[in-house]
Amino acid sequence: MATLSDVARRAGVSPATASRVINGSSKPVTEDLRERVLRAVAELQYVPNAHAQLLARSHRMAVGVIVHDVSDPYFAEITRGLQRVATDQGRLLTICNSYRDPDRELEYVELLRGQQVAAIILAGSGYHDATFTRLLNEKLAAYEATGGRVAVIGRHEHSGDAVMPDNRAGGRLIGAELYELGHRAIGVVAGPAVLTTTTDRLTGLRESLAAHGLSLPEHRVRHAEFDRDGGVAATAALLDADPGLTAIVALNDSMAIGALALLRSRSVPVPRQVSVMGFDDMPIARDVTPALTTVRLPLVEMGARAMSLALDPGAAAPRVEVLPAEVVRRDSTGPAPEVVPVRPRAAGSGASAG
């Protein structure tokens, strides 16, 4: 591997001059020398050692991101937003998948700290786990104490800058929507109970149902993995225990897709017999059949905002931006069977604010 000294030697200059030419330093270099250096670079196919540069330079350019899983569309969208702002500001992104393992999340905080990133962004639900939360906050505090910046997406446990999707309001919207359609027997396909996202959404749903004097008994809430197969399993359990359900709420779209798959396999007509609502509005939601009614979260925007917060030197007080959720009506919901709906519905699949 060619080094800067090799280049300098070949060009007949000092490493200092070579460095200045290569980095376009403000210090002027004679045209003649500049050319010789550039020729040497080309001839040797020289590429600077990024680690040596980082070690020698003072300022850090990279930003670290910890998500549950980038290949999950929810995080893919958020990452798109993060990426956009980062690229605009000439920052490099290091993306880490925790695969919903809190320990791995802690490890990644250390790893990113070791990589000297300028900021760390934590995306995705927090955990109901006091020990973990304390440990995480300690590590983040240590990082911030040495000048690192931290921003979180959708986690209340951290006291710094945050972008918060309004999960609870989204849950309320679902309750209102289904109540209005006449649904009274509602089952919930929920993600792991240990995730705050799950409980927030559930709390909102409960609140709006309670406002109408309805409660959500425990046996009508089934927890499973936050993915398609979890949705299949939870829906099956729900239906087996309670065949009379007229609506199923999945606490994210992946689970909703699983729910639809199970209902189809059992030949349950959606929405004629059972309505299904999801959460997140991932891109695929419009392409399943029936197209999924869901609660939209501005995922790309959330990523963009979080990155802006992280890169902006920042006010003294922590900034918290709450982004609203809205209902997107498509074809997977309809009036509860045997009940006159409160409000007539169009058959189309257009979206509208909730």
Next chain:
Amino acid sequence: MATLSDVARRAGVSPATASRVINGSSKPVTEDLRERVLRAVAELQYVPNAHAQLLARSHRMAVGVIVHDVSDPYFAEITRGLQRVATDQGRLLTICNSYRDPDRELEYVELLRGQQVAAIILAGSGYHDATFTRLLNEKLAAYEATGGRVAVIGRHEHSGDAVMPDNRAGGRLIGAELYELGHRAIGVVAGPAVLTTTTDRLTGLRESLAAHGLSLPEHRVRHAEFDRDGGVAATAALLDADPGLTAIVALNDSMAIGALALLRSRSVPVPRQVSVMGFDDMPIARDVTPALTTVRLPLVEMGARAMSLALDPGAAAPRVEVLPAEVVRRDSTGPAPEVVPVRPRAAGSGASAG
């Protein structure tokens, strides 16, 4: 930021000893000192500077991966395979998205080289572009000359180790399948013509149709972006020009989903009036309606194999592993209308090897 010297000073030992304790060096350290060092580490929340370590150490642990877009399920699956093998061998993965921009791909090769990665893996279609190919090969050769390892997935332009999905054979399978079902008026929803993946699959399809005396006129092949919206656009163009088509082949599943969406919006029954076949077998293919008949590629396996090749010091001769494609029959294909099918089909949605 605490440094190793800080730790050493606080523990009352030399940096050398501290380093040995922290890295679990083979050199023995007295229990007493070891404890003091570890305590100092904890108290200072010390995390080693990864760049300094990489600079000081000789061996490289990270592996670089360049894909078109990880959030595309095709690459997400491949990445899963890469990740698995990398993790097993204690390697860290740096993932770069080129977003199908050849220039960005070149930049990333340099970037990864600068990061001193042990290997670079290029996943995703190559380009029909001689200049780019030459440039890329030059850069890769320079990297390999300094001990770097390179493996590619699905690119013939590189002469080293490679994992090749059998795109051409897959194309042939599609042709055979549709011919057998009686389809004679077939349209193709294709990705960008500049991608070798597109042309390979198309070539295979043409070959099998030619074997039956059929040709594929240019106006029945529409090129667009390799995603859902590209599928919508190309299918619309296809149908407008030729309403009598009985089958549509999409050269990947994302486009196929777009095709299904467009057909639904025009109320064209699938597969009764038009059959649709995809390519890749992404996970979502089974959850759209009708479930998508497609050609399965062992994506995870491809990633795993590529990583194995890249990490295995390697034979002198380049190793090329060709992985087979197989048809997965689901519900989006059926006999051509007005034609008695060559072979009767079951109504179920089970998958079976082709």
Next chain:
DNA sequence: AGACCTCAGGCAAGCGCTTTCCTGGGCAGC
């Protein structure tokens, strides 16, 4: 009891780069 061996621990030389500070040559000014 003396010579020798063993082994824990420290010294210091890098890894490849950036950047401050210094040097020495060329020029203008007096």
Next chain:
DNA sequence: GCTGCCCAGGAAAGCGCTTGCCTGAGGTCT
């Protein structure tokens, strides 16, 4: 013609870590 200034280029000091080599204390063998 001499002093002083300006400026391009170089020397060298790190950045934070690893590791080969050396040292000196303790133990062993005769």
